[in-house]
Ligand SMILES: Cc1ncc(C[n+]2csc(CCOP(=O)(O)OP(=O)(O)O)c2C)c(N)n1
């Protein structure tokens with residue numbers, strides 16, 4: 001290993017090269033003095049092609065960018081900051097990573113022990129600063145000869161299911177010139193497995209036929225939830241970011257059906273995968289004492305999804321030989337859910353289109369009668385000029401997303417609109433559902449897009465972020481671009497309904513004084529989004545009608561684009 005005799009630089013080389021050997025491919029760095037050795041080694045690792053480096057000024061943006069990189073790549077992303085408030089700006093992303101179990105390694109820079117506790121400049125209590133959000137948190141002095149490779153492995157292991165924190169004490173001189181690292185062999189053949197943590201749960205439950213069962217796939221449940229529902233012949237309740245929203249057993253209108261005594265009321269067993277967050281009906285079902293709740297969660301984390309506090313947590317489930325998904329009772333149970341859901345979705349679509357509207361007469365398009373052709377053309381034009389509704393926006397994003405694309409959904413109303421209406425489709429959907437924050441959504445989306453399009457085998461396709469107006473305004477700093485920072489094909493689509501209209505659907509909207517409600521809950525803001533896009537070097541499009549929306553979403557994306565969709 002090349003040496004400089006500068007402890008800060010030597011330790012940074014040892015730590016970051018060890019992380020690269022373990023499989024880290026993305027480093028996110030925010031500038032600072034105390035962190036200079038780490039940052040300069042990161043730059044050298046990028047120069048020799050060992051990693052991709054992303055530099056962001058705002059540490060909150062850097063943190064969420066790392067979350068997006070990790071969400072899409074599945075491997076821990078590393079984020080490096082200097083000391084002081086820089087560290088605290090990572091806290092939202094660390095909390096989200098904790099609750100959503102996203103692999104994240106944060107390395108914060110600090111002063112050594114002799115400069116702590118005496119009110120030195122830019123010095124605060126950093127060890128353990130993320131509290132319960134990090135299971136693994138170490139305070140290490142770069143001068144102390146700690147085994148950087150062992151530390152990297154511990155960080156990597158802990159980060160398998162959440163954030164891990166290294167607070168690194170660095171002393172003057174804060175760096176030396178970084179040697180050429182190109183001779184190092186940094187690619188390991190295989191990353192170590194994430195398993196092997198203490199407290200891992202090894203129970204596998206064998207499920208037999210009998211109880212009327214539903215499979216519930218929350219955020220990040222994965223395709224295995226769909227496979228389980230199909231193999232068992234059970235209705236599949238799959239949230240839009242579950243990774244399991246497809247297949248013959250999918251029940252789109254699950255919220256209505258769970259509330260119905262003949263459907264939800266008849267459930268005897270629920271198998272939960274992932275983290276359900278988008279409805280009140282799912283936790284209500286799981287809280288019913290007569291429903292047997294099995295939670296499949298092999299992450300070994302202390303807590304698991306258990307609203308009724310009586311679920312059985314297992315690492316996996318198997319189906320018993322006796323279970324036949326094609327048995328008549330099984331077929332009729334799943335079939336009733338799927339059929340009823342289809343009818344409800346169709347009825348909702350008809351209501352959305354307007355009760356008096358008849359479907360377009362397709363014969364008119366090819367009719368010999370000029371009047372019939374003209375009538376058809378008028379209908380078509382009227383449809384193209386229709387103002388965009390929330391439902392139309394949700395449908396359009398879903399329709400334009402293909403298996404090689406990615407969709408990133410912000411919190412609030414639009415994700416629920418998709419969840420309640422879009423049909424099964426095997427596409428990649430990400431959302432920060434750990435804490436459902438409206439922060440960091442643009443940064444997360446850019447991180448997802450970067451991970452999808454970087455590396456040795458870049459994916460094709462585009463990433464689209466769909467979010468509300470306040471969610472965009474919360475994270476405008478993430479729009480900041482810089483020469484040398486790669487920006488992949490990306491559309492950020494903003495449903496602009498002037499404020500947090502989700503609150504208008506809550507009980508508070510009826511009980512609060514209207515002016516106060518608008519002032520402190522709805523919080524409408526008038527920002528010229530075109531000027532905002534221009535200031536940050538983004539393309540801008542406004543899509544107020546169905547036709548404009550289709551055009552905007554199908555445009556070739558050479559530059560990152562902000563698409564504003566005014567919602568009635
Ligand atoms: C960081 C954070 N702060 C506050 C909230 C509470 N919150 C939930 S939704 C919302 C409003 C979102 O408004 P917008 O993005 O316009 O979406 P809309 O409700 O209009 O669909 C707020 C403030 C939150 N989820 N996260």
Ligand SMILES: [Mg+2]
Pocket residue numbers: 468469470495496497498499500501
């Ligand atoms: Mg809004």
